Amino acid sequence: MKFKYLSFGILLLSFAVTYAQETNSPTFGNGLFNLVGKDSTWSMKVATRMQFLTIATWDEGTDSGLVNPEQSFLVRRARLKFDGFAYSPKLKYKIELGLSNRDIAGASQFTGNAPRYILDAVVMWNFYGNFEFWMGQTKLPGNIERVISSGNLQQVDRSLLNSRFNIDRDLGIQLRHHFNLTDKFLVREKLAVSMGEGRNITTGNLGGYQHTARLELLPFGSFKSKGDYSGSDLKREEIPKLLLAATFDTNQDAVKTRSNQGSYMFNDNGFYQTDINTVFVDAMFKYNGFSLMAEYANRTADDPIAKNSDGTLTGDEVQVGSGINVQSGYLFKNNWEISGRYTNIQLDEDITGKNPENQYTFGLSKYILGHKLKVQTDVSYLSIDNGTDRLMGRLQFDIHF
Template sequence: MNYKSILITLSMVAFLSVNAQETNAPKFGKGLFNLVGKDSSFTMNIGARMQFLGTSQWDSDGGLTNPESNMLVRRARLKFGGYAFTPKLQYKLELGLSNRDIGKASAFTNEAPKYILDAVVKWNFSGNWVLWFGQTKLPGNRERVISSGNLQQVDRSLLNSRFNIDRDMGMQLRHKFKLSDTFIVKEAFSIAQGEGRNITTGNLGGHQYTARVELYPFGNFASKGDYKGSDLKFEEKPKLAVGFSYDFNNDAVKNRSNQGSYMTNDTGFYSTNISTLFIDAMYKHKGFSFMAEYANRDAEDPFAKNSDGSLTGDEVQVGNALNLQTGYMLSKTVELSGRYTNIEWDKTVTGKGAENQYTLGLSKYIVGHKLKVQTDLSYLDLTGKTNQLLYRLQVDIHF
């Protein structure tokens, strides 16, 4: 961890606190404090959150063998948000401080740790039109866009870890309109660099283009519940959101579009066009929730090659996945949830067999998603490999 960077961040917060006209402590879970400029020309809400995770894992063929255990700070983050000059110009800055948040340094990040998760401004320039610029999550699969602090289970599914398009640097245009009094349509269009977050040296491939359309036949969910796990608001009427995303990464140089490993060859890097399709849905009613996602990744030529046509041994991770997840609130603070995930790799390309994971979860929401304890048990069925059993326990706190 770079303590010098953290010190600079905290010094900036202290400076803003002293020079702001109004400093007040919000309700628990709504940030550490709010800042308002002397002339109300800017606001800033500052928050922090932490997740503490313990895991135990066993090989499960012929009994429980080869036990492994681990305890770590899964996530530790600082969050800043508000508006600048006008409420129509909003911003978000989120910094990751844990090792898992930061990730590995590389030549493409100037060998610097990847502290920045989100750094984006959002300009509502006309009516329901909003232009985003900066680094943030692309409009991909629903589960990825749901904050890690608002998940129904300890962590996201295998579908997300294998197929998501995560964050990138670029521009997004967002819009929404009504087809009727209750039927809402939301659209998002994105142009990004195409190599993931915090890439500072060059753009090896082409650009990445993403389009998403969401349909809300019964209107908006309470408290943006379409992008939160669990029906903590106990929707009185059925609410449904259906989303379709298509992502095209032109001349991608990573084996999972803008994620995964670089595909190197004898001249530098191998590139090919990679497309990813997502179809997802979220349903909530009276404490019951159901989320479904389908993902498919394909490539124009998935086999990485040298200049003479020989194979390098790298290949694009092509295939498809299905994730089904449901939960029911046993009370206002306790929920039982279940999840099934299936990964079907293109075996002729990747050489990998199918993956099936079954997860049973239990959550105690002390203050909603802001203070909760979650635990789950997963069985992973791997074709041609040793099956595994995984137990996890996590404490989540947000200020």
């Protein structure tokens, strides 16, 4: 039934073309079409994108051979995107809907037992000077790798650091501002107050609120075409460009194992609650086809081991620890790119029971039309200190309209 409603909505959108002042077919990768109201008081760009992924994994056997092979084919992502302005160019909006199983998974009693179609639904109001006020559901200003769109990644997918520590999307408000220290030195500040339980929650605030603050320094000025929030140096920066940033996030009375992500920590009173703090420090550098991204993450909790009211353990714990991720690549003039990544995860073994992990990834990409049409493949070797090693190969095709 919900898919019928979605299809009906798309049909209605197509009829809106008739009542628009201007309808055009943009160049490939810049949306399916653009609409502008007859009185120029609104606009809408409609776009879609898909990712098709093939993945194979093997465990390392006792004789150093490969055992337990597994393969799968996925529609990794399938999304619809709408953005534009309403009433004034100073009031922008963005809606992004996920349609693949991976996009909508995670239904629970806290999401009304409904698929989680909505990824982004946010309005952005430039109310004064360089200040913007955001309201709705969107990505929090966390680590640089998470804020980069999944369609603009340098490798097939994000690193283990991101999967273990990112703070992803949430519902709330944000305040963003930027200013120049000199003609080139750009500073950006981002603040957020959110629910603290992730996206598409319908039951209200279960714990406390989540507060996020991020500071970004760009000493050599802004990147071309927002290249600091995109993988690879597709614009081939003619002068070196650098982003240095730090994020501090505190989730008061958090009820999930990974701040606003992970699983809920239930106990005999309902939920186990504890304050969780996450720190990110990251950098992005690009110059003449060369790119380098580095990230550090650390998560702590006031009392990471979940307990019942009588002090007995529930079996849940906050995933506290730290991680390092370093990734680099070089884009050749024929738009082939080689890239490499090293990721180290050190969760607290005494609390989480998980051993340190090291992952090494080699990637190869062919950009046919930038990130809008590309083919990527990578091979990863995961080494876990308990002696469990794994090899993974992936192939992915991206297309954006």
